Amino acid sequence: MEVTFWGVRGSIPSPGPATVRYGGNTSCVSVRLTDGEIIVIDCGTGVRNLGISLLGKGFGKGKGSATLLLSHAHWDHIQGFPFFGPFYVPGNRFTIVGGSRNSEFLERVLEQQMAAQFHPVQSYRNMGAQIEMRAISDDGEVRAGVARITAHPNQHGPTQVLAYRIEADGKALVYASDVGYEKGGPSEETLAVYRGADLLIHDCTFTPEDKAQRMSRGLSSLDDAVEAAVRAGVKRLALFHYDQDYSDHDVDALVARGRRQLDERGAKDIEILGAAEGVTLAL
Numbered sequence: 436m437e438v439t440f441w442g443v444r445g446s447i448p449s450p451g452p453a454t455v456r457y458g459g460n461t462s463c464v465s466v467r468l469t470d471g472e473i474i475v476i477d478c479g480t481g482v483r484n485l486g487i488s489l490l491g492k493g494f495g496k497g498k499g500s501a502t503l504l505l506s507h508a509h510w511d512h513i514q515g516f517p518f519f520g521p522f523y524v525p526g527n528r529f530t531i532v533g534g535s536r537n538s539e540f541l542e543r544v545l546e547q548q549m550a551a552q553f554h555p556v557q558s559y560r561n562m563g564a565q566i567e568m569r570a571i572s573d574d575g576e577v578r579a580g581v582a583r584i585t586a587h588p589n590q591h592g593p594t595q596v597l598a599y600r601i602e603a604d605g606k607a608l609v610y611a612s613d614v615g616y617e618k619g620g621p622s623e624e625t626l627a628v629y630r631g632a633d634l635l636i637h638d639c640t641f642t643p644e645d646k647a648q649r650m651s652r653g654l655s656s657l658d659d660a661v662e663a664a665v666r667a668g669v670k671r672l673a674l675f676h677y678d679q680d681y682s683d684h685d686v687d688a689l690v691a692r693g694r695r696q697l698d699e700r701g702a703k704d705i706e707i708l709g710a711a712e713g714v715t716l717a718l
């Protein structure tokens with residue numbers, strides 16, 4: 436399983452000289468299984484560059500297919516949707532999986548941002564590719580080729596967000612962005628979903644100090660990410676979804692501080708990294 440980061444930022448894109456190393460695009464991660472199956476997680480602005488790379492392959496000729504998983508529908512997770520090139524090539528096929536109550540509701544949420552007031556294409560049905568919407572129930576399961584994908588609801592301020600666990604090729608990847616745990620950290624149910632993952636991509640919007648000073652927006656600090664990784668016994672932790680105001684130096688400091696925290700907790704075996712645009716990890 437190969438995992439590539441296309442957007443690692445939370446809330447709003449933040450391009451500029453201070454963010455060139457980790458990148459300024461919002462949330463998007465792709466997974467390529469050994470049989471070639473492609474799974475995309477979230478459609479922030481990073482999905483545009485993923486689209487460009489896929490157009491050079493079968494997707495440019497209308498022969499591509501992929502499954503897109505949406506954690507939730509906040510802007511930084513769907514704004515790239517109308518700018519994903521492979522959607523505009525007839526013959527390509529996509530299944531979009533999200534956590535809304537039913538497929539019609541999921542479709543309405545995505546369709547709203549395509550309305551004429553917001554985007555000239557007006558409807559995803561005008562884009563050309565075949566797109567099927569499929570709502571997944573809490574703790575539900577879907578298949579994408581040989582991959583078994585389970586979804587688990589986490590709290591995200593006043594709303595909920597889905598964490599996804601993808602198991603394939605004998606490996607497990609967990610994506611848990613935009614989670615804001617209750618006091619006491621992740622629940623046993625949540626930890627069971629993260630347990631033993633080869634890679635946990637976890638929200639790390641803030642330093643603990645900044646989180647304490649911000650309005651409770653239902654997001655994680657470095658402490659929350661480290662806590663989840665240690666208690667779930669994961670092998671690798673990728674910090675993700677950084678605050679839009681954090682520079683590359685700020686993210687470097689988060690990673691170094693996370694390394695120290697893991698060592699202090701006797702979790703030297705857990706590898707930690709800061710997710711960065713364009714980086715591919717092999718699991």
Ligand SMILES: [Zn+2]
Pocket residue numbers: 445446462509511512613676
């Ligand atoms: Zn977000």
